[in-house]
Amino acid sequence: MSQRISKDDLRKRTGAWIANGKTVAGPVQVKPGLVLYAQLQSPEVLLVDGWIRPGNSIKEFVFPRHEALYGYAIDGAGITLHDLPAEIPEQIIIGAHPCDAAALPILDKLFNWDYPDDFFNRRREATTVITIACAGHDEQCFCTSVGLGPAAERGSDVMLADCGDGSYEVRCLTEKGAVLWGGTVEPAGDGAAQAAAKSVAGPERRFEPSDVAEFAKEHFEDPFWREHALACVGCGACAYTCPVCHCFDIVDEGNSHGGVRARNWDACQFAMFTLHASGHNPRPAQGARQRQRIYHKFLMYPEKFGEILCTGCGNCARNCPVGLGVLPVISEICHAESI
Amino acid sequence: MSGTIGFEPKIVAFVCNWCTYLGADLAGTARLEYPANVRIIRLPCTGRIDTNLVVKALEIGADAVLVSGCHPGDCHYSAGNYHARRRWMLFRDLLEVVGFDTRRLHFTWISAAEGRKFQQVIMEITEQTRALGPYRPYETEPAQPGASAGTIHPPALARDFAGVRQELRAAARRLLEEGKVKVVIGYGASGPVFITRPEDSEHLEWNEGCLANLTVYLKRPEVRALGAAAVVVKGCDERALVVLEKESQIRREELQVIGVACEGLGQAKCAACDTHVPRFADQIISSTAAQGEAPADGRYADLERFLEKPREERLAYWTAEFDRCLKCYACRQVCPMCYCEKCLADKNRPQAIDSSPHRKGNFAWHLSRAIHLAGRCVGCDECTRACPAGIDLRLLNLALARAAETQFGYRAGMDPAVEPVVGVYSLQDKEEFIQ
Numbered sequence: 001m002s003q004r005i006s007k008d009d010l011r012k013r014t015g016a017w018i019a020n021g022k023t024v025a026g027p028v029q030v031k032p033g034l035v036l037y038a039q040l041q042s043p044e045v046l047l048v049d050g051w052i053r054p055g056n057s058i059k060e061f062v063f064p065r066h067e068a069l070y071g072y073a074i075d076g077a078g079i080t081l082h083d084l085p086a087e088i089p090e091q092i093i094i095g096a097h098p099c100d101a102a103a104l105p106i107l108d109k110l111f112n113w114d115y116p117d118d119f120f121n122r123r124r125e126a127t128t129v130i131t132i133a134c135a136g137h138d139e140q141c142f143c144t145s146v147g148l149g150p151a152a153e154r155g156s157d158v159m160l161a162d163c164g165d166g167s168y169e170v171r172c173l174t175e176k177g178a179v180l181w182g183g184t185v186e187p188a189g190d191g192a193a194q195a196a197a198k199s200v201a202g203p204e205r206r207f208e209p210s211d212v213a214e215f216a217k218e219h220f221e222d223p224f225w226r227e228h229a230l231a232c233v234g235c236g237a238c239a240y241t242c243p244v245c246h247c248f249d250i251v252d253e254g255n256s257h258g259g260v261r262a263r264n265w266d267a268c269q270f271a272m273f274t275l276h277a278s279g280h281n282p283r284p285a286q287g288a289r290q291r292q293r294i295y296h297k298f299l300m301y302p303e304k305f306g307e308i309l310c311t312g313c314g315n316c317a318r319n320c321p322v323g324l325g326v327l328p329v330i331s332e333i334c335h336a337e338s339i
Numbered sequence: 340m341s342g343t344i345g346f347e348p349k350i351v352a353f354v355c356n357w358c359t360y361l362g363a364d365l366a367g368t369a370r371l372e373y374p375a376n377v378r379i380i381r382l383p384c385t386g387r388i389d390t391n392l393v394v395k396a397l398e399i400g401a402d403a404v405l406v407s408g409c410h411p412g413d414c415h416y417s418a419g420n421y422h423a424r425r426r427w428m429l430f431r432d433l434l435e436v437v438g439f440d441t442r443r444l445h446f447t448w449i450s451a452a453e454g455r456k457f458q459q460v461i462m463e464i465t466e467q468t469r470a471l472g473p474y475r476p477y478e479t480e481p482a483q484p485g486a487s488a489g490t491i492h493p494p495a496l497a498r499d500f501a502g503v504r505q506e507l508r509a510a511a512r513r514l515l516e517e518g519k520v521k522v523v524i525g526y527g528a529s530g531p532v533f534i535t536r537p538e539d540s541e542h543l544e545w546n547e548g549c550l551a552n553l554t555v556y557l558k559r560p561e562v563r564a565l566g567a568a569a570v571v572v573k574g575c576d577e578r579a580l581v582v583l584e585k586e587s588q589i590r591r592e593e594l595q596v597i598g599v600a601c602e603g604l605g606q607a608k609c610a611a612c613d614t615h616v617p618r619f620a621d622q623i624i625s626s627t628a629a630q631g632e633a634p635a636d637g638r639y640a641d642l643e644r645f646l647e648k649p650r651e652e653r654l655a656y657w658t659a660e661f662d663r664c665l666k667c668y669a670c671r672q673v674c675p676m677c678y679c680e681k682c683l684a685d686k687n688r689p690q691a692i693d694s695s696p697h698r699k700g701n702f703a704w705h706l707s708r709a710i711h712l713a714g715r716c717v718g719c720d721e722c723t724r725a726c727p728a729g730i731d732l733r734l735l736n737l738a739l740a741r742a743a744e745t746q747f748g749y750r751a752g753m754d755p756a757v758e759p760v761v762g763v764y765s766l767q768d769k770e771e772f773i774q
Contacts, residue, residue: 030484034729036663041483055727065665066695230561231531236667237727251694255399264695265665272685285561321673321725322551323530 002191003170003183005160007048010094010168015043017092025061026095027054037061037093037100048095051136055319057243058093058100062123063107065240065265069119069250073258084260091127092180099143099313101131101155103243109305110246119263128180131156132168133197140314141203142327148312151197161197169193207330209308212298215333226287228332231322234286236267238293238316238325244309247273268292294329348403348468350377350461351396353388355408357415358450365454373458374465377405384408386419390430390710391683391691391703393444397476398699403443403468405460410448411766420448421764424773425747429713429761431772432742433706436646436734438654442467443474447774460774477698481659482652503599504545506624507571510597512540514569520595521566524553531556535565543571547604552719554579554675557589569595573604574614578717578752579675581619585759586715588678591619600625607733608720611638619755642737658698661705663728666696670708670722670732676715683707709735714743714760717752 017024027047028038037054071082111120134150157177160168169191172178178185239245249266253259274283283289301309317325354360360381385408396404414420449457511523515537523534526549527542553570556562583589598620603609611634671677684692693700716736723733743749749760
């Protein structure tokens, strides 16, 4: 039997988690017109009423934009390395969107394919995701085109569905979720609200990912990429607010006595991203960089990991200062190819 | 202040090789004692002291910073100290807005003969800094959401843009048909478009979403490769053309400018706009636009409101703002003035600005970005609009615009005949903050 929780009680529960020293993050109104996933200092700021798509993603709670990996010290005897204290607090993400939660299992594959990335894995293990099924969408949303939907369960530990009477129906999807919530795992669930959430149609299907892959295979040298990328200014707003873009740079920061080696987010839209020490740049123009972004998501990642690197959240287009992004570009492809 | 018992301030002094360094040397040879709290870094000239070095000193724990060079008229390179003075006047105003404690920033003229003055200056700064206590601006507790002074944009105006749209399309078609240009850079339904065929002129739009400053594309190699260009500008955007031409980045005569008289598009900048109508365009499109008027409560009203907050609150505000920065560089990429082939932030031999998006790296980036645009930023606010983290960069730009206007009577992009504020100097520049 599904549990229910009122919105007030959800806030109380959130407050209790914070009081118990857990790191709790969720959508917060940062300033007028800007909602971001951020760590909650108090349960009051949690924003769960209505449908609002945060401008960032939850990836930064498992893959921070800046993470110190280890320290180094330089003295007369040479260089010594030392681990940095790595206390990862238990994290709860509340009010995640299904398109954000679905990103985590996609990232699991990347961070574990050649060696298990401890830095990612330990945060991932310490994180429980409570998703709220989407009751709305905007014109940038396209989760249904990439195999997800407003109540997609992938990556969520607990799923909440709005009953429309000030309460949520709760379903624990994983052992981790059940332990946190204090319930039992319900793979099928029998709640009416959960069933209703699943029947929400979501955004209209806009394209078939396999068609994009087919187009990509045939059109590597197509002038389409150059033309469509003319407007691209070459910033990293799309990649940095994407739930699944995961490229990073490794830097040393310190002085002549020592410092830390850290990894920072990096993005394929920067000219510096592929610049060789020789001065040669294999992706010399923005067209090649935009092409790379689409190819990586719809051709290369599927070939390597068996699924596309996009959850249809639409953040790339929402955050692009010049109206580009995955959906606008694919719409152009579909328009050009009539696929 | 608690925790200051036994506190020995660390003072970093960036000094000129020809005057102050020799003054310090003279103090030594003359056996004039001064506190050992000062760490002297010798540079060729105060004109070569990048403001980023000052930020760096604060990053690594300096409690005060001194910049010192030759007296006016004595510069070994004729005018380096005049340039430094002017840059400092702007930089101090920027740091004031960000909430840094400018009592800890010192600027002096000390000649090679003034060993005693060097001794006195170091003693004074040391004692003053000791009284102020340790300086840890990067440990500031960020302001909580809701406490911020974010600019609330007025709602977009409901207006019939159809007349302007038709005229724009006709103008673009004409330029392409006559062969005057190969490409028209304008606004499409969802963003900038590059129209190369007369029949495609129908894709041009004019509505409240036409915010991008299209002059940013004039320097892009891919766009230049298309051939002679026409660009659609609003009054605010057009000021960028004036600066770009002044900085030898574009040839105005090779460019067709289609100016749109704009009544405002509902942005914060629009409420403070006094350049609604482009002034130097080859043609003006204006079906409905009112002539520009000076804004009611002044162009710097938002900044002045912000400056009413105490310094600590300002620093807490910027700490929260910069903590959200992802270093996606959207602010830089949409800026028409950020045309450097290699940005300082991308230089890593040595790494001038920490590339990490942590607090220090973000402060360093945003302070550098702002000061590099001092007297150059035309206030198009594209950086602020583009920021996915909602950082109100507009306030920093306003800080420097106001500094340039109040101290030097200069506004970027207003008058092509006036020399840029940074790059020239005046013997009359005020120096009341210089000892």
